[in-house]
Amino acid sequence: MEHTSTPSAETLLLTYISYHCQDRVGYITLNRPEKRNALSDVVVKELNQAFDYAEDDENCKVIVLRATGPVFCAGADLRYLQQMQHNNYQENLEDSTLFLHLLYQIYTLKKVVIAQVQGHAIAGGCALATVCDFTFTVEAARFGYTEVKFGFLPAIVKVFLLKRIGEARAKELLLTGDLISAEKAKAYGLVNEVVAENQLEARVQELAQRLCVQNSAQAMEGTKELFALLQELPLKEALDYAAERNALARATDDSQTGIEAFLKNEPILW
The missing domain is CATH 1.10.12 (Lyase 2-enoyl-coa Hydratase; Chain  A, domain 2)
Known part of the structure; x- marks a missing residue:
């Protein structure tokens, strides 16, 4: 089944998320650098929409999740946290379920998803990297699930983290809430490769194209x-x-x- 690669005109521009496809690779990009690409209910919904769009795009074979600015994703934003203080149980359950659906969507997506983590991935941002099929990052990036430091439970990501790195290391990360280096994240199995910052995009591209052409x-x-x-x-x-x-x-x-x-x-x- 020989395929001639052509650029796709498929694009999706939302408030905080964009999608475009080039040479059969679909790029979902977090575009909120001034807020360190922090998550809110709007961002989560837009990510869900973008992944639906990419999955239905016949020109897209492999998906790359990436972000603009120095931070990949710093977790929940301040306004989002302030709003949570006034939520009742049902509202909090609906909000938690929204994030659950996003992580499950990425984990079970029909297409391979590669996380291109150019900076820190913290709390919900680390959860996004956890559920992708491959995760590539740079030496300066830090990873961690900091929820316990703020009185939250890393309950949803725990389900996926246990599958990825096992109970002992999952306990260490989730109970301490400490940030770890990119190299330690790789040693734990959370990250596939750590590369120089100027090589990250090229390395992700190399894998994406290899999957497109060979598989x-x-x-x-x-x-x-x-x-x-x-x-x-x-x-x-x-x-x-x-x-x-x-x-x-x-x-x-x-x-x-x-x-x-x-x-x-x-x-x-x-």
Whole structure:
């Protein structure tokens, strides 16, 4: 299934979030540098809208989540925190559920999501990096879930963090609320690569293009689905489900194309 790469005209400009697609890579950008790209209910809703838009964009195969300015995302903004003081239980539950839906959306999205973290990722900002499929960052960035220092519970991100780095390290990060270096985040499995600041964009681009050219979109989608589901099933049920998905995948157009190319010893560009 050879593909000729062309720029996409698909763009989405919101108040704090923008989206555009270039060479099959969709870029979702936090555009609130004067507030350190802090989160509010509006920002969360716009991120949700942007990811929906990217998932439906037929020209987009891989998504990059990035931010403008020196900070990736500093967590909740001051106005948002002030508003929470006056919320009742139902309002707080609706607000928490809104953020839950965003993290679940990113984690289960059909397309691969790469976090391009050019600066500090704190609290909710660190949660965003946690649920992406790949996370690339720079040496100066710091990561941390600081909620306990302010009387909050890092409850929602904990579900995803346990999957990513395990209980012992998740306890360390969530119970201390301390910030850690990019290198320590990598050692813990929270970050895939730490690169020089002037190489971050190029390294993310390299991976994104490699996934676009070398991998089947259908196969990556199916593999992501397995990650989301299999860990929650008992062993025998997980194996049975995996076998069913394997059998279904063999009948897809991408699988037939890939097998034919392999048997003919021909290169394939997806």
